[in-house]
Amino acid sequence: MTRMARRVKGRPGPTALGVGGMRTWLAVVVLGQGVGVALAQPPEPSATRTQPINLATALQLAGASPIDVQIAARQVELSAKAYDRARLLWLPNVVTGVDYFHHEGLQQNFAGELVSSSRSSAMVGVGPNVVFGVTDAIYSPLAARQDVRARRAALQATTNDAAFAVADAYFTLQQARGELGGAAFATKQAEEVSRRAEKLVAGLAPPLEANRARVELARRRQAELVATERRAVASAELCRLLRLDAGALLEPVERPELVVTVIDGTATVDALIPVALTFRPELAGQQAVVQAALVRLKQEKIRPLVPSIALRSVSTNPSGSIGYGAFGGGRGGNVGDFGNRFDVDVQVMWEFQQLGFGNRIRAGERKVEYEIATLELFRAQDRVAAEVSTAHAQARAAADRLALAEPALRDAVELVAKSLEGLGQTRRAGELVTLVVRPQEVVAAVQLLAQANADFYAAVGDANRAQFRLYRALGHPAGALPAAVAPPAVTPAPVPPPAVARTAN
Numbered sequence: 001m002t003r004m005a006r007r008v009k010g011r012p013g014p015t016a017l018g019v020g021g022m023r024t025w026l027a028v029v030v031l032g033q034g035v036g037v038a039l040a041q042p043p044e045p046s047a048t049r050t051q052p053i054n055l056a057t058a059l060q061l062a063g064a065s066p067i068d069v070q071i072a073a074r075q076v077e078l079s080a081k082a083y084d085r086a087r088l089l090w091l092p093n094v095v096t097g098v099d100y101f102h103h104e105g106l107q108q109n110f111a112g113e114l115v116s117s118s119r120s121s122a123m124v125g126v127g128p129n130v131v132f133g134v135t136d137a138i139y140s141p142l143a144a145r146q147d148v149r150a151r152r153a154a155l156q157a158t159t160n161d162a163a164f165a166v167a168d169a170y171f172t173l174q175q176a177r178g179e180l181g182g183a184a185f186a187t188k189q190a191e192e193v194s195r196r197a198e199k200l201v202a203g204l205a206p207p208l209e210a211n212r213a214r215v216e217l218a219r220r221r222q223a224e225l226v227a228t229e230r231r232a233v234a235s236a237e238l239c240r241l242l243r244l245d246a247g248a249l250l251e252p253v254e255r256p257e258l259v260v261t262v263i264d265g266t267a268t269v270d271a272l273i274p275v276a277l278t279f280r281p282e283l284a285g286q287q288a289v290v291q292a293a294l295v296r297l298k299q300e301k302i303r304p305l306v307p308s309i310a311l312r313s314v315s316t317n318p319s320g321s322i323g324y325g326a327f328g329g330g331r332g333g334n335v336g337d338f339g340n341r342f343d344v345d346v347q348v349m350w351e352f353q354q355l356g357f358g359n360r361i362r363a364g365e366r367k368v369e370y371e372i373a374t375l376e377l378f379r380a381q382d383r384v385a386a387e388v389s390t391a392h393a394q395a396r397a398a399a400d401r402l403a404l405a406e407p408a409l410r411d412a413v414e415l416v417a418k419s420l421e422g423l424g425q426t427r428r429a430g431e432l433v434t435l436v437v438r439p440q441e442v443v444a445a446v447q448l449l450a451q452a453n454a455d456f457y458a459a460v461g462d463a464n465r466a467q468f469r470l471y472r473a474l475g476h477p478a479g480a481l482p483a484a485v486a487p488p489a490v491t492p493a494p495v496p497p498p499a500v501a502r503t504a505n
Contacts, residue, residue, distance in 0.1 A: 049245065049247060049248040049249065050248065050249050050250075050251050051244065051245065051248040051249070051250055051251065052250075052251050052252075052253055053238075053250050053251070053252055053253065054252065054253040054254060055167070055170055055252070055254060055260070058166050058167075058170050058238070058242060059163055059166060059167065061166070061242045061243075061244075062159070062162045062163040062165070062166035062167075062241070062242070063159050063162070063163065066162040066165075066166075066241060066242075066243070067243075068158050068161070068162060069155070069158055069159050069162050071158075072151075072154055072155040072158040072159075073155055075151050075154070075155070076148070076151045076152055076154075076155050078151075079144070079147045079148045079150075079151040080148050080151075082144050082147065083141065083144035083145055083147070083148050085144075086140040086141040086143075086144040087141045087144075089132050089136055089137040089140060089141075090132070090137050091130070092128040092129060092130035092311055093128070093129050093130055094126060094127070094128055094129075095126065095127045095128075095129060095313070095321045095322060096125070096126040096127075096322075097124075097321070097322065098122065098123070098124050099122065099123045099124075099316035099321070099322050100120070100121075100122045100335075101120065101121045101122070101316065101329075102119070102120040102121075102333065103117060103118070103119050103120075104117075104118050105117075105118075118331060118332045118333075119329060119330070119331055119332070120329055120330060120331075120332065120333050120334065120335050121327065121328065121329030121335065122327070122328055122329065122335045123315060123316050123322055123325050123326065123327040123328075123341065124322075124325050124326050125315070125322045125323070125324050125325015125326060125327075125341075126322065126323070126324060126325060127313025127315070127321050127322040127323035127324065128311055128313060128323060128344070129311065129312055129313055129321065130309070130310070130311045131308070131309070131310040131311075131312075132308065132309060133303065133306070133308040133309075133351075134306045134307060134308065134309065135299050135302060135303045135306045136299070138299075138306075139295050139296065139298065139299035140299075142295045143292045143295040143296050143299075146288045146289070146291045146292035146295065147288070147292055149284070149285070149288035149291075150285040150286075150288040150289050150292070151285075152285075153281040153282065153284040153285030153288065154281070154282075154285050156281035157280075157281040157282045157285065160281065160472050160475065160476075161472070162241070163468075163472070164468050164469060164471075164472040165241055166238070166241050166242065167464075167465070167468040168465050168468065168469075169234065169237050169238040169241055170238060170252065171461045171464040171465050171468075172234045172237070172238075172461060172465075173231065173234035173235055173237075173238055173250060173252060174252055174254070174256045174258070174460075174461065174464075175234075175256070175457045175458065175460065175461030176227065176230040176231040176233075176234045177231055177252065177256040178256035178257055178453075178456075178457035178460065178461075179227045179230065179453065179454055179457050180224070180227040180228055180230075180231050181256065182227075182449075182450065182453030182454065182456075182457065183220070183223045183224040183226075183227040183450065183453070184224055185449075185453070186220050186223070186224075186446055186449050186450040186453065187217070187220040187221055187223075187224050189220075189416050189420070189446050189449065190213070190216050190217040190219075190220040190221075190443075190446050191217060192420060193213050193216070193217070193420065193423070193439065193442045193443060193446060194210070194213040194214055194216075194217045196420070196423050196439070196442075197209050197210045197212075197213035197439040198210050198213075200423070200439060209438070209439040209440060210439075212439065212440055212443055213439055213442075213443055216443045216446060216447070220446070220450065223450060232249065235248075235249050235250045238250055256457065256460070257456075257457070257460055258460075258464075259402070259460055259463055259464060260464050260467055260468075261467060262467045262468065262470070262471045263395070263467060263470050263471060263474070265395070265396070265399055267392075269388065269389050269392050272388050272392060272470075272474060273384075273385050273388050273389070275474050275475075276384050276385070276387075276388045276473055276474045276475055277381060277384060277385070278475075279474060279475035279476060280384050280473075280474075280475030281475060282380055282384065282475075283377070283380055283381060283384060283475075286373070286376055286377045286380045287377060289373045289376070289377075290370070290373040290374055290377055292373075293366065293369045293370040293372075293373040294370055296366050296369070296370075297363065297366040297367055297369075297370050299366075300359065300362045300363040300365075300366045301363050303351075303359055303362075304350065304351070304352050304353075304356060304359045305350075306350075307348045307349055307350050308348075308349050308350075308351060309346070309347070309348055309349075310345075310346070310347040310349065311344065311345075311346050311347075312344070312345045312347075313343065313344060313345075314343045314344065314345045315327065315341050315342070315343040323342060323343055323344050324340075324341070324342040325340075325341065326338045326339065326340065326341070327339060327340075327341035384473070384475075387473040388470070388473045388474065390473075391466060391469040391470035391472075391473045392470055394462070394466040394469065394470075395463070395466035395467055395469075395470050397466075398459060398462040398463035398465075398466045399463055401455075401459040401462070401463075402456075402459040402460060402463050404459075405452070405455045405456040405458075405459040406456060408452045408455065408456070409452045409453060409455075409456040411452075412445070412448050412449040412451075412452035412453070413449065415445045415448065415449070416442070416445045416446060416449050419441060419442040419445040420442060423438075423439065423442050
């Protein structure tokens with residue numbers, strides 16, 4: 001747990017999410033301690049290293065640990081550096097140093113005559129040098145600022161995706177724990193059926209009934225082994241996402257049958273879609289991309305009308321880097337008579353690329369880029385609306401399945417108990433003594449119990465995943481979830497079936 005504690009850093013409180021009636025849809029999530037529908041507590045892990053974890057801690061780690069989130073954060077920093085660099089285009093480069101020049105031999109004078117000369121010069125000083133287009137200096141920072149906005153939105157989207165991935169893996173682990181507990185319970189019932197069937201063979205039941213019970217027992221034990229494997233695999237996946245010790249077996253604090261409600265089930269799709277269109281960071285990022293494309297389009301349209309500026313130092317040869325300093329020279333290799341010197345060349349130039357046709361083509365390219373970015377925004381809006389609609393349908397369907405699976409599991413538990421009770425009872429029909437409940441009927445009851453348990457925990461897992469999928473589809477900041485999802489104060493003790501532990505709405 002120490003490694004986990006090191007990764008959990010202080011986070012700010014929940015972000016203000018709501019506009020209008022947001023609180024109508026968003027429920028405060030408090031994990032309850034209700035009686036569980038678990039048929040049996042999942043067996044204690046056999047691994048030597050177990051690590052307790054709760055949903056709130058997992059979601060906090062989701063905002064800091066995943067590699068994808070860290071990469072997105074570095075990309076934000078990179079775009080911020082590019083923005084800072086664009087803001088400095090107005091400033092010249094400054095060169096300082098020493099320049100030495102020596103000439104020996106022929107050279108041409110201003111009259112065109114060739115003369116032989118031997119001379120040297122030296123200069124120590126500084127010089128400003130800059131060449132930039134005014135349009136670049138004005139518009140490049142504006143476009144770079146939009147790029148930063150897009151990267152920040154991408155970081156938030158990545159964080160939201162990471163939070164959902166962690167929640168999905170967490171509830172998969174919880175589902176595996178519930179299925180393992182049910183599988184262990186079904187195995188115990190199958191053992192009891194097999195034991196009783198062996199005793200009933202002598203007269204009350206044919207030997208094949210004992211065979212049937214043994215086969216079912218072997219199947220139940222295999223199912224328990226498969227459930228144990230799924231639990232280990234689910235734990236490893238959650239460790240991978242949270243970058244925890246891969247050799248440890250995570251043990252959630254909450255009961256596996258816990259149902260978490262984040263979005264009120266009465267909210268309609270028509271009410272939720274506008275919320276998603278407002279809060280989804282992907283849309284905010286694409287809007288920034290559209291604005292950046294628009295800025296670059298304006299830049300190309302006015303580029304031929306706005307001059308470029310060149311500021312160069314020309315005190316030294318051949319093209320010059322130093323403009324002001326101490327200059328001296330003389331014949332041959334003699335350098336002397338030092339004094340101050342200052343030379344600078346300033347140019348204001350209008351550039352028409354390819355006689356102006358090149359400027360027109362570049363403006364056309366920027367216009368197409370702007371139109372593509374706008375279409376991408378429309379496509380993103382359609383995708384967001386579809387995701388909300390899909391997640392809402394999944395949440396409703398999972399809730400309906402859970403409402404059916406819970407009583408079915410209760411009935412299955414009761415069916416096995418009564419079937420085992422009736423297995424040892426007989427009744428007389430004339431001269432014939434028969435069993436009230438035959439072994440094959442108890443075997444069928446155990447099979448129904450195993451299936452009902454799997455159906456129940458699948459419904460619980462799907463319901464929880466659908467809630468977080470809908471939450472993510474609405475675009476709420478993932479950082480608000482750890483504060484909203486509070487772990488139970490005490491781990492619930494093992495209790496008999498069968499009531500569902502639910503969160504408070």
